[in-house]
Amino acid sequence: MADQLICQCRKRLSKAFEVEADLRIPLRQAPVTVLFGPSGSGKTTLLRMLAGLERPDAGSIVFRQRPWFDAARAIHLPPQQRRAGFLFQDYALFPHLTVAENVAYAASRETARKLLDTFGLAELAASKPRAISGGQQQRVALARALAAQPELLLLDEPLSALDAPTRSRTRHELRRMLLACGVxxxxxxHDRMEAVALGDWMAVMVEGRIRQTGPVQEVFRRPADLQVAESVGVENVLAAEIVGRESGLLSLQVGGARIQCVDSGETGAVFACIRAEDVALTREMDQLSSARNRLAGRVRAVIPEGALARVELDCGFPLVAMVTAQSAGELALREGEHVSAVVKATSVHLAVHTSVVPPERPALQ
Amino acid sequence: MDWQAIWLSVRLAVSTTAILLALGLPIAYWLTFSPRRWKFLVEALVALPLVLPPTVLGFYLLLAMGPRSPLGALYAKLTGGMLPFSFQGLLLASVLYSFPFTVQPVAAAFAGVDRKLLEASWCLGVSRAATFRRVIVPLSLPGIATGAILSFAHTLGEFGVVLMVGGNISGVTRTVSISIYDSVQALNYAAASATSLFLLCVSFTVLALTYALQRRIWAVWPIN
Structure with missing residues (x-):
């Protein structure tokens, strides 16, 4: 219970918009928590309240049993006393200082030098921030934050300042660095693939409110309500292992079944993401085509959602399909019945995910 | 040329600029970052010397410095001297008169510093005062230099306030502009023109330097 971040606070930003966060993060089970939501849902405001950069109107924030903010007791620790490292969207490196001076800004030269080595920045030590690439700036910002020995890291859209190819490469890299630093x-x-690739735990924010929290896969598989479902968009996030690779296709072992997807060079443990709309159901068991995944499954539940029906299947792993109510009727789907689920190889999106949590903080300090 | 007056003016301008930097930086910081609603009143007060006739400012200062006013009485008690018609009195008047010339460029420079850099510094555990010294001031150097140069030049050329508060005592309160006025009154056009030309050249050089700094013709720190 002690190792938790509990945030129950609200702040009115305008007449029509209020951020109200009720959030409880188990820090030990969730080294990386993703705060996910569409643009303008209040995520950044919440992050700034946690950092002490914005003062909530009411409520409390407690980090590891230490009150950071408590409206009732008039406690509002300034950012300096929270020891929460903040990574800004555009990194906010000090333009008049070199890379080394930036990292050493709130630390000893010795600590800074070690961090520069750890993050592969030693060669850039004498450069000014504007002379280095976006990915390098991100590493400098992370190293600078870690140099101050924070107890919590807050990252505001850390990948959005990068161009698209760098972004997908950096995702995995960032997750590895976040796990390695042990904070x-x-x-x-607001990017669902980023959420899957980076997070262990996920909090979904819609219209200023935290609507759901839980392990990333859980949130994707069982959205609490329609708005969460709409904002997360991907119902199936499946832990998978790459078992084969040929002619542009990857074979994945997912639970007791195998599926194929387009090969974009991923390796190791991945998450396969499939939108429920991309899962087609059929009673026909033949007509195998190489580009398609045809999975024998059993219906576990059929839940009508307006003109659509949400069908939960067991195909050796749990799979959610979204079909029209009409075709659900035509297929006469009932619990326990056998059907085939068809998923195009191009509809399976992979997110690389390092799930191993290192036991101890490595030699950063 | 009245070298004594020039030397006095330079001394006055250097002292005024030094005091203005010490006072103006914190006030500019407060004006830039304070969330107080009534700070526009302070802004208006600071800008007042820009529009007020120097004689009006000088008149009120003379009243405030007089031995019967609280300020004058306090000064007399502390030092045994009098503020009006002294170098110290002149200095006080110059500081007030040139206030906006320091505060406005400096406040503009402070406002130009990306707020995220300050927040980044705070989140790294660095106090507000240290952040001011380590981030805001280094990034505002061109604005601070502009403020200092303008205050220096403005003090060098001031006339009305000096006349009201300092009078015309050679070596004590007779500044360059008073000396020129004196020469013209005495129909000594040669002396007046020499001193005037000197002041013109100094003013032009100073302004040229200021604009060069602002356009970064000579960058204060190298741009990689």
Whole structure:
């Protein structure tokens, strides 16, 4: 219970918009928490309240049993006393200082030098921030934050300042760095693939409110309500292992089944993401085509959602399909019945995910 | 040329600029970052010397410095001297008169510093005062230099306030502009023109330097 971040606070930003966060993050089980939601949902405001950069109107924030903010007791610790490292969207490196001076800004030269080595920045030590690439700036910002020995890292859309190819490469890299530094992190993002690739735990924010929290896969598989479902968009996030690779296709072992997807060079442990709309159901068991995944499954539940029906299947792993109510009727789907689920190889999106949590903080300090 | 007056003016301008930097930086910081609603009143007060006739400012200062006013009485008690018609009195008047010339460029420079850099510094555990010294001031150097140069030049050329508060005592309160006025009154056009030309050249050089700094013709720190 002690190792938690509990945030129950609200702040009115305008007449029509109020951020109201009720959030409880188990820091030990969730080294990286993703704060996910569409643009303008109040994620950044919440992150700034956690950092002490914005003062909530009411409520409390307690980090590891230490009150950071408590409206009732008039406690509002300034950012300096919270020891929460903040990574800004555009990194906010000091332009008049070199890379080395930036990292050493709030630390000894010795600590800074070690961090520069760890993050592969030693060669850039004498450069000014504007002379280095976006990915390098991000590493400098992370090193600078870690140099101050924070107890929590807050990252505001850390990948959005990068161009698209760098972004997908950096995602995995960032997750590895966040795990390696051993400091619990909260990452704000509106990109669902980023959420899957970076997070262990996820909090979904819609219209200023935290609507759902839980392990990333759980949130994707069982959205609490329609708005969460709409904002997360991907119902199936499946832990998978790459078992084969040929002619542009990857074979994945997912639970007791195999599926194929397009090969974009991923390796190791991945998450396969499939939108429920991309899962087609059929009673026909033949007509195998190489580009398609045809999975024998059993219906576990059929839940009508307006003109659509949400069908939960067991195909050796749990799979959610979204079909029209009409075709659900035509297929006469009932619990326990056998059907085939068809998923195009191009509809399976992979997110690389390092799930191993290192037991101890490595030699950063 | 009245070298004694020039030397006095330079001394006055250097002292005024030094005091203005010490006072103006914190006030500019407060004006830039304070969330107080009534700070526009302070802004108006600071800018007042820009529009007020120097004689009006000088008149009120003379009243405030007089031995019967609280300020004058306090000064007399502390030092045994009098503020009006002294170098110290002149200095006080110059500081007030040139206030906006320091505060406005400096406040503009402070406002130009990306707020995220300050927040980044705070989140790294660095106090507000240290952040001011380590981030805001280095990034505002061109604005601070502009403020200092303008205050220096403005003090060098001031006339009305000096006349009201300092009078015309050679070596004590007779500044360059008073000396020129004196020469013209005495129909000594040669002396007046020499001193005037000197002041013109100094003013032009100073302004040229200021604009060069602002356009970064000579960058204060190298741009990679």
């Amino acid at each position: 619990p992190s909260i990452v704000v993002t």
